[in-house]
Amino acid sequence: MACYSINEASSMKNRKGSLMTMLNGQTQYIRSIDLKREQISSYQQFPLHLPVIRNFEELKLHPNVTYIIGENGMGKSTLLEGIAVALGFNPEGGTLNFNFSSYDSHSNLDEYLRLVKGVQRAKDSFFFRAESFYNVATNIEELDKEPLGGGKVIDSFGGKSLHEQSHGESFFAAFTERFRGQGLYILDEPEAALSPLRQMSMLARINDLVQEGSQFIISTHSPILMAYPKAKIIQLTEDGMKETTLEETSHYSIMKQFFEDKNRLFHHLFQ
Numbered sequence: 216m217a218c219y220s221i222n223e224a225s226s227m228k229n230r231k232g233s234l235m236t237m238l239n240g241q242t243q244y245i246r247s248i249d250l251k252r253e254q255i256s257s258y259q260q261f262p263l264h265l266p267v268i269r270n271f272e273e274l275k276l277h278p279n280v281t282y283i284i285g286e287n288g289m290g291k292s293t294l295l296e297g298i299a300v301a302l303g304f305n306p307e308g309g310t311l312n313f314n315f316s317s318y319d320s321h322s323n324l325d326e327y328l329r330l331v332k333g334v335q336r337a338k339d340s341f342f343f344r345a346e347s348f349y350n351v352a353t354n355i356e357e358l359d360k361e362p363l364g365g366g367k368v369i370d371s372f373g374g375k376s377l378h379e380q381s382h383g384e385s386f387f388a389a390f391t392e393r394f395r396g397q398g399l400y401i402l403d404e405p406e407a408a409l410s411p412l413r414q415m416s417m418l419a420r421i422n423d424l425v426q427e428g429s430q431f432i433i434s435t436h437s438p439i440l441m442a443y444p445k446a447k448i449i450q451l452t453e454d455g456m457k458e459t460t461l462e463e464t465s466h467y468s469i470m471k472q473f474f475e476d477k478n479r480l481f482h483h484l485f486q
Contacts, residue, residue, distance in 0.1 A: 243278040244399040244430050247331045248298060254327055262297070262322040265290035270455030276432065277447035279425045283434040284441065284464060285451030291434040294451075295403045296344075297324030298432065304342040304401070309351045311340055337430070339398030343389060345407035352377035352385060382408035390420050396427030406437040414439040438467045 250271040258269050267290035283291050300306055305313040306321035344351075356376065359367040369376060373392040377385040386408050394400060406414050414437055421431060421443060435441060441448055441461050450459045461467050473480055 243276065243333045244335060244337045245276055245298075245302075245330055245432070246333050247276060248274040249329045249331075251327050251329050262290065262293045262324045263327070265293060266453045267291075267294055267451045267456060268324070268327075272456060274449065274456065276430070277445075278430060280421065280431045280433065280443050280446035282441050282443075282446055282448045283432070283451065284436070284448060284466065286465075289451035289453075291451060292344075292346075292403050293322055293324060295401055295432065295434050296321055297328050298330070299342040299401045300325035301328045301330055302340075302399075302401075304340075307347040307350050308342045308344040308403075309354070310342075313351065313354065337397065337399040339395045339429075341389070341394060341398065341400050343386075343400070343402045343405055345386070345404045348377075348382075348386065348389070383410065383413055387413060387417070390417055394420070394424055394429075396424050396429055398424065398429045400424070400429060400431050402431065402433045402435075404434055404436065406435055406440055411439060418443055436466060438464070438470055441466065 250268065255263060258264055262268060267285075283294060285291055296306060299308075300321060303311050307313075355368045355372070356378065359369055371393050373388045375388070377388065380388065386405065390405070405417065409417060418440065425431070433440065438461065441464065448459050448461065448464065449456050450464065
């Protein structure tokens with residue numbers, strides 16, 4: 216039977232307590248996001264003219280999963296990009312170690328965001344952007360041509376070139392192989408190349424990672440992804456942002472109407 220000193224036993228108890236606190240969602244890596252209004256002299260230029268910025272309210276994040284939703288043009292992707300860049304991520308995505316630029320088109324919103332962090336620090340992190348994941352895959356191949364010691368980067372994505380897979384397969388390889396738990400994951404429209412079945416599989420993966428102490432910030436149009444239990448859904452509108460439920464979103468109601476009475480909708484659409 217193993218014997219431990221009082222100090223060793225106390226240390227083990229503290230480590231276990233810290234892990235259980237994380238798994239129970241009592242701490243989080245990013246607690247809230249606010250705007251540095253004192254640094255803004257005008258809201259006339261992009262991205263400050265976007266409705267979400269003009270009417271910004273302190274955004275308190277869920278310890279596990281926060282969804283940012285809204286119609287096109289409301290500023291979902293710009294907001295997520297600003298959050299990610301403020302945290303040190305490459306604007307086109309990847310881990311905090313990725314540093315490349317295919318086309319420098321990101322906004323300077325990060326300069327005006329104030330992020331309040333939790334007491335815990337994420338052991339893993341990733342910024343996933345559907346529209347630029349191809350560029351991340353290309354950068355991985357370039358890095359692996361001349362690896363600087365250690366294994367190849369692609370090994371952490373399952374070992375198979377992301378360019379030799381379909382978009383959906385390469386997306387899912389990132390979620391299943393690269394995401395390791397106890398992480399902060401910022402995902403911009405991850406459903407873009409995923410079938411409904413894959414989206415449900417992604418929900419299962421999100422749940423696994425949440426149970427391992429992870430926090431997600433996700434922008435999406437998918438009612439399937441929004442259905443994660445107890446998540447916080449923040450909807451962006453012309454009037455600003457508000458917390459809502461899955462059933463109250465237009466995404467859900469439109470899909471529900473379509474499948475319950477698609478002929479009626481077709482009648483109005485095709486007139």
